[in-house]
Amino acid sequence: MVRAKRSHKARNNICRGTRNGGHVVNFERCPKKCQFSCQLQDFKQRSPLAVLFFGEDFYWSLNLTDQDRLSYKQRWIFWSWEAPINHPEYSRSRLTFNWTMTYRQDSDIIHDYGRYIARNLSYSIRDYQAVDFYLSKETNQSTFDAGKEFSARENKILWIVSNCNARINRRQIGTKLNSYFPIDQYGGCSLLNKRAKILSPKDFEQTLFKYKFYLAFENSNCQDYITEKAFYNALAHGSIPIVLGTNENNYKNILPPNSFIYIEHYKNMSDLVNQLRNISQNLDLFKFYHQWRIHYRLIVWPSNYFIDNLFCNLCIKLYEDEKPKSYNNFSRWLNQCK
Numbered sequence: 001m002v003r004a005k006r007s008h009k010a011r012n013n014i015c016r017g018t019r020n021g022g023h024v025v026n027f028e029r030c031p032k033k034c035q036f037s038c039q040l041q042d043f044k045q046r047s048p049l050a051v052l053f054f055g056e057d058f059y060w061s062l063n064l065t066d067q068d069r070l071s072y073k074q075r076w077i078f079w080s081w082e083a084p085i086n087h088p089e090y091s092r093s094r095l096t097f098n099w100t101m102t103y104r105q106d107s108d109i110i111h112d113y114g115r116y117i118a119r120n121l122s123y124s125i126r127d128y129q130a131v132d133f134y135l136s137k138e139t140n141q142s143t144f145d146a147g148k149e150f151s152a153r154e155n156k157i158l159w160i161v162s163n164c165n166a167r168i169n170r171r172q173i174g175t176k177l178n179s180y181f182p183i184d185q186y187g188g189c190s191l192l193n194k195r196a197k198i199l200s201p202k203d204f205e206q207t208l209f210k211y212k213f214y215l216a217f218e219n220s221n222c223q224d225y226i227t228e229k230a231f232y233n234a235l236a237h238g239s240i241p242i243v244l245g246t247n248e249n250n251y252k253n254i255l256p257p258n259s260f261i262y263i264e265h266y267k268n269m270s271d272l273v274n275q276l277r278n279i280s281q282n283l284d285l286f287k288f289y290h291q292w293r294i295h296y297r298l299i300v301w302p303s304n305y306f307i308d309n310l311f312c313n314l315c316i317k318l319y320e321d322e323k324p325k326s327y328n329n330f331s332r333w334l335n336q337c338k
Contacts, residue, residue, distance in 0.1 A: 029128065030312035032319050047071060049318055053095070055080025055087060066096050075099055075318065078330070081111050081227075083220035085167060085337040096326050100333075101314065104224045105254070108325075109314050111307075114231030114300040116256045116292070127309045130299045133236060142293040146286060149238055150212075155280040157183040157242065158207065159215035160199070160233065164189035167337075170217035170244055173263065180273040183215065208237035212280060216260075218245030223336035226254050232300045235259060240279070240289045256292035 025036040042048060047070045055078070069076065079101040084090050099108035119140055134144040159174060177183065185196045186207065199207060208214070214234035218225060225246055234241035235256070242261045243251055251262055266272040279285050301307055327333055 025306055025311045026308050027312065027315060029308065030315055032312070032315045034311070034315035034318065036311065044070070047074070049073065050075045050077055050314070052077050052079045052101070053093075053097075055082055055090065065094055072324075073322075077101055077108075077314075078334075079111065081113065083167075083218075083222045083225050083337060084334045085220050085222060090334060091331040093330070095330075096328075097330050098324075098326050099317075100327070101310075102334075103226075104336075106224075109310065109317060111310055112254075113227045114236075114298060115254075116296045116298050119295060119297050127299055129307055129309070130301055131236065132297060132300075134238065134293065135297065140297075142297070144238060144290060144293045146290050147283060149290075150283050150286045153212045153239070154184075154210055155182075156211055157181060157213040157215050157276075158211040158239065159183050159185045159217075160187045160204070160207075161185065161215075161217070162188040163219050166217070166219040168218070168221050168244065170219075173244065174215060174217065176269055177215075177272070180269060181276050184211070205237075208233055208239070211239050212286070213261075213276065214239040214241050216241035216243045216245075218243075221245055221338045224250055224254065225337075226251065228300075230255060230260065231298065232302070236298055236300045238290075242276075256296050256298075259289060259292050261289075 024038070027034050027036075037046070037048065043051065051074060053076065075098040076095060077099045078090075078097045080087075080090070081103045101107060101109040101111050103110070103112050105112075119142075134142050136143050157177070161170075164171075174183065174185075186199050187196055188198055189196070214229070214237075216227075216229035216234050218227060218229065223246060226243075230241040230243055230251075240259070240261060241255075242263055243255075244263045245251075248262045248265060251260060261272075261275065263272060266275070279289065
């Protein structure tokens with residue numbers, strides 16, 4: 001039996017149900033069986049095969065050293081989906097990690113914000129927590145009606161933002177763009193309006209379906225850091241994400257083909273605005289950005305904390321991968337940000 005352990009703060013915040021609707025980890029649909037523990041005492045008393053160090057609760061581990069490892073077979077795993085540039089405490093750790101579980105595509109276990117798969121692939125039963133608002137369960141085909149959506153959606157950009165302390169200049173770009181093309185903004189960080197409305201969960205979902213475009217500006221420029229802003233808020237709800245963050249090739253490798261507008265691809269704001277106006281007025285051009293839905297489907301989740309399929313992948317890897325490995329310079333590997 002394989003056990004995994006979490007930090008004290010994460011136990012209170014997640015395992016006791018204040019996040020993700022009370023769900024922790026369920027291995028019933030996983031081909032391998034593991035046991036997940038949130039109890040701090042299990043770290044020393046039960047010798048778990050894997051110990052997860054959750055990024056948001058990383059301060060608790062700063063007093064640990066590699067001598068606290070109970071067995072050479074025990075995997076110490078760094079787990080986070082946040083941009084490391086916003087968490088300098090990650091680099092202060094003296095621990096030697098064996099595996100990583102992050103949004104990075106070169107992680108040992110990828111904890112991404114979403115992905116897309118070919119429609120002719122069977123839908124993994126282990127991804128039962130994923131949502132697809134435009135899926136016919138009978139045919140596995142997309143129900144997205146481009147003509148209907150083109151007529152129903154507003155020719156505006158939706159922007160929901162709560163973090164005012166972004167490390168890239170999204171505030172300046174958003175403000176300038178708004179002077180040429182209308183943006184409706186919501187969230188706790190009022191960049192365009194004096195008081196931007198904070199949406200309730202119900203209004204949040206309904207609002208995401210109303211616009212042709214969504215401003216998916218990340219708070220940092222880090223390798224592979226493409227979050228729910230592009231995946232869940234935009235693509236899953238049928239809008240076209242206007243993206244800013246990592247480089248264009250990263251977006252091309254991670255998002256569906258021809259599904260997004262990369263803002264730095266345009267020489268100036270005038271060229272970008274002309275493209276947005278053309279899409280707003282031309283059904284064929286609007287269809288171009290949604291053509292991917294015919295051949296691919298999204299795998300996204302309403303909450304990104306405990307995803308059973310993710311932990312099933314970890315469980316399988318613990319059974320099958322016995323090769324020794326460690327990150328000799330974890331900080332250098334992690335901090336691929338500009």
